Amino acid sequence: MEAEYIATFYTHYDAIVFSRQLKAAGVESQLMPVPRALSSSCGTCARFRCAKADIARFSLTGTEQLVRVTADGYEMIRDNRHS
Numbered sequence: 001m002e003a004e005y006i007a008t009f010y011t012h013y014d015a016i017v018f019s020r021q022l023k024a025a026g027v028e029s030q031l032m033p034v035p036r037a038l039s040s041s042c043g044t045c046a047r048f049r050c051a052k053a054d055i056a057r058f059s060l061t062g063t064e065q066l067v068r069v070t071a072d073g074y075e076m077i078r079d080n081r082h083s
Helices: 012-024 052-057
Strands: 002-009 029-033 044-051 063-070 073-079
Touching: 002 012, 012 029, 012 044, 044 052
Parallel strands: none
Antiparallel strands: 002 044, 002 063, 029 044, 063 073
16 A cells, blocks of 8 residues: 655755655655655655555665655654664
């Protein structure tokens, strides 16, 4: 089952690299400003849809956080801000 995710990044470059990685895997993504509820270092996020099991295929190097979009807001999947 697919879900919608948002990945935030430390740099704009990391966001572009991640977006290209998704595209190479056939996953459409949209680079956009980070929603206010998810502050970010660079202000750019990637919004995309995929199955939860498919996330393991992608390198999350450079990601600040990865969240699943829910009806109530966001569910934290990975938080690299304090590692």
